[in-house]
Amino acid sequence: MSTIFIDQVSKQYKKGKQALQDVTLRMEAGVWGLVGPNGAGKTTLLRILASLLKPTSGVVSWDGEDIVAYPQALRCELGYLPQHFGVYPQLTAYEFLRYIGELKGLTGSLLRHRVDTVLDLVHLTNEANHRLRTFSGGMIRRIGIAQALINDPRILVLDEPTVGLDPAERVSFREIIASLQGERLVILSTHIITDIEVMATEIALLRDGRLFWNGTCDALLADATNTAWSVTLDPAAFERLRATYQTSQAIRHGKLVEVRLVAHTCPHPEAVRVEPTLEEAYLSLLSLEGQEATFSTPS
Numbered sequence: 001m002s003t004i005f006i007d008q009v010s011k012q013y014k015k016g017k018q019a020l021q022d023v024t025l026r027m028e029a030g031v032w033g034l035v036g037p038n039g040a041g042k043t044t045l046l047r048i049l050a051s052l053l054k055p056t057s058g059v060v061s062w063d064g065e066d067i068v069a070y071p072q073a074l075r076c077e078l079g080y081l082p083q084h085f086g087v088y089p090q091l092t093a094y095e096f097l098r099y100i101g102e103l104k105g106l107t108g109s110l111l112r113h114r115v116d117t118v119l120d121l122v123h124l125t126n127e128a129n130h131r132l133r134t135f136s137g138g139m140i141r142r143i144g145i146a147q148a149l150i151n152d153p154r155i156l157v158l159d160e161p162t163v164g165l166d167p168a169e170r171v172s173f174r175e176i177i178a179s180l181q182g183e184r185l186v187i188l189s190t191h192i193i194t195d196i197e198v199m200a201t202e203i204a205l206l207r208d209g210r211l212f213w214n215g216t217c218d219a220l221l222a223d224a225t226n227t228a229w230s231v232t233l234d235p236a237a238f239e240r241l242r243a244t245y246q247t248s249q250a251i252r253h254g255k256l257v258e259v260r261l262v263a264h265t266c267p268h269p270e271a272v273r274v275e276p277t278l279e280e281a282y283l284s285l286l287s288l289e290g291q292e293a294t295f296s297t298p299s
């Protein structure tokens with residue numbers, strides 16, 4: 001089945017604000033993109049899903065099992081990459097992955113096979129015997145992805161997996177996600193909307209600790225119809241427009257600036273409607289200041 005059901009989950013940190021409020025969401029097998037502004041509650045939700053943090057109230061179940069009360073069943077099938085991933089710098093890449101594999105209960109030839117497989121997936125086979133203290137930030141991120149995959153998990157929870165990856169490695173990460181076969185649930189949080197566009201089948205948007213919107217990429221684009229505009233202006237007019245509207249792109253052509261922006265009504269007499277990108281659709285949704293996303297199609 002590979003289904004997570006988040007039922008009215010709230011989280012209040014002891015010395016902090018309400019990080020999640022009454023979040024209810026059913027996540028079925030596929031790739032889910034969890035998006036939202038800084039502080040929206042993404043990491044908090046992912047840590048709850050990875051059973052590292054208990055909600056203040058609400059229930060999370062995995063294929064019908066309550067994972068807050070009984071986290072063990074989920075942990076065997078989980079791969080998790082935290083936002084801030086720490087390693088043992090004195091270990092080699094191979095030793096570290098072997099150690100994580102052992103913690104997950106792998107042994108013998110299966111353990112060796114999985115370590116080799118994940119090193120190959122993240123293109124670090126040649127560095128297998130190098131100590132982690134010699135790795136760059138991007139390489140450590142790749143080791144993080146490798147350790148999350150070591151047990152061939154049925155549920156993969158990745159908190160900002162592509163941060164620090166160079167463009168080629170980001171493409172290769174997308175290929176890894178696309179290559180995962182079978183009934184699997186992948187949940188990844190990111191601020192990079194292109195990652196979502198390429199990888200995710202479903203999007204969940206958190207805002208101020210609440211589930212603000214969820215649906216497919218196509219539904220998000222459909223909801224944003226008529227909200228992307230293009231206009232070419234002189235720099236002073238561009239600055240005036242930028243003070244009022246959310247611009248998504250500005251390209252200089254000599255003395256003029258070609259601007260793309262998001263607005264729910266025509267922002268300038270010379271502006272023409274354009275097809276929104278997914279990023280513009282996301283910005284359009286977020287620009288509904290303080291409102292529920294009433295024109296969305298939540299499932």
Ligand SMILES: Nc1ncnc2c1ncn2[C@@H]1O[C@H](COP(=O)(O)OP(=O)(O)OP(=O)(O)O)[C@@H](O)[C@H]1O
Pocket residue numbers: 013014015016017018019036037038039040041042043044045
């Ligand atoms: N351990 C903590 N104690 C107190 N407050 C916390 C703690 N962790 C997070 N918060 C607060 O909870 C809210 C949600 O934080 P969270 O890290 O889940 O958001 P996020 O969407 O992952 O943000 P970002 O995109 O910046 O990583 C924020 O207001 C944050 O300051």
